[in-house]
Amino acid sequence: MTLQKSKKSAIEPPIVRLRCREDGPLVVELPQAIDGTPSVSVQVTDHHRVAFTLPTHKSVLALCRCGKSANRPFCDGSHKTCEFRAGETAR
Numbered sequence: 001m002t003l004q005k006s007k008k009s010a011i012e013p014p015i016v017r018l019r020c021r022e023d024g025p026l027v028v029e030l031p032q033a034i035d036g037t038p039s040v041s042v043q044v045t046d047h048h049r050v051a052f053t054l055p056t057h058k059s060v061l062a063l064c065r066c067g068k069s070a071n072r073p074f075c076d077g078s079h080k081t082c083e084f085r086a087g088e089t090a091r
């Protein structure tokens with residue numbers, strides 16, 4: 001009698017990548033479905049527990065870390081002009 005090895009599932013769970021840009025936003029990269037739309041949904045809430053609607057067609061989001069964006073919680077590029085220096089880095 002021989003035992004068969006169990007087959008690994010060919011389906012991998014989707015991976016959401018978070019990338020901390022030096023002195024810039026936190027970039028969220030969402031996995032895409034075959035048609036190019038994000039295959040997972042993400043909910044962003046602020047410190048008051050206010051939920052923000054995310055654009056469903058985007059697979060990359062940038063979240064503000066400098067506090068100067070006029071479109072918070074999203075980055076609008078203001079970190080470049082306010083000389084934001086992040087105190088911490090992702091390693």
Ligand code: FES
Nearest residue numbers: 064065066075078
């Ligand atoms: S990190 Fe880009 S505007 Fe704040």
